Amino acid sequence: MAGQFEGKVVFISGAARGQGRSHAVRFAEEGADVIALDLCEQIDSVAYPMPSREDLDETVNLVEKTGRRIVAEQADVRDFERVREVVANGVAELGRLDFVLANAGIFPAAGTQRLDITAFVDAVDVNLKGVYFTIEAALPAVLNQGEGGAIVITSSAAGFKSVSTTFDTMSHGAAGYTASKHAVIGVMRHYATSLAEKNIRVNSVHPGGVATPMIINEAMGRLVGDQPEFGDAQQPKLSMPPMDPAEVTDAIVYFCGHSGRHLTGVALPLDGGLTLK
Template structure:
């Protein structure tokens, strides 16, 4: 690793496993200290097992093995005051904040609960409002040192294309997920335009299916089996192995690092051509 983030601090939501854990470990390997949050609990609208406190503890273990420090707390990204509290604690400990990775998200578009209106509400609350709350909770610290920084939002290929492609694949959960992932592009552009004068760059990444527990689970397998049209609509055009979390991390490191210093307002598709017309 290059140590390009020596002396820097990153705040990551959804850090207990999957993409968030990958980001935390890689940023630590590059020299950054980490402020990490995750719900570590289950929502009724989510059919697959969500992350646990034990998962977050493993993220802590992996970051500490790099020699960097981490503060990790159980936080619901729908709780703005709690987010601010944890960011404040992290900044008091580490002295600054340089990067914000708004990564936390849920996929309430599988399982029978996807037909409950609560699945739409939870998708918007976590995947859209939670992104905004994460950034707003961190923004004062990001601005305070006057040296700029970077924000990266994790959206999805669903930011460009509906999760449901037929009448049979419609659900409240699919609608909420699609709307939220489209919505965070607007949030990204709002901040990119507004924070450019402060030299804070804001971009979003839009992966297709990534090999994490959010995608690889029994509920997703059942949906694809029951609704072949759903599975077919999620197939990339490139014949590649499933994307690994580390590949998304590579893109985020690029956005936050020296190589990405001229990039802001970019919505980066990472979907193997899934959203090509």
């Protein structure tokens, strides 16, 4: 049975593991071919281990197991020309582009690195400028196929409230993360308004804590242990298990699919009521 994205192509940044890998596999299961990128290197301001080339290769393996094609390359979303090159390579092989998932992001608000000003700079460069570069690099290909499309930005519950809630939890990394995740709502609304006449829908998802290596790691554990008020502030109102990446994927599939065809300019909290606190 053909999936709802049969004959379509999706471009995903940050696809080596976690949410990005979940999106890649699910879109492939729904019939889409995939263009994927990930940095696969460490950024100094990030205290947890970032994805490796082996992680990206595993995403390739999982997509190919569905029977779909994938073009996957190492690239830094901070490098606009390199992202354009990845998109061009993918479109040359797969023929078109319909969906853009600007998913790549970092959380430089843990570890001693969070106290260095570079943590703020890196958060803004990856989480804000990287989102804009991802969309701008992909947009000509989406426009070229002339049938509309969908763009989804991965923000955070931190797009609505600060991750630091006390003087003791302040850091350059927390400020950069909060600022960048707020700012991409503006990017989303800019594109949603401007691209509506081209029938390209643009929305953002705002998860709370998702069970991925960005959240479940030693550095984050130490931060919560040292500053329990930080951990308390990230707890959702609903008493539920930690969110699985596939649950975020479900929301993105909804935005891109037929059921979400009337939705654009939506900033969707997916946080168990965290932003109600």
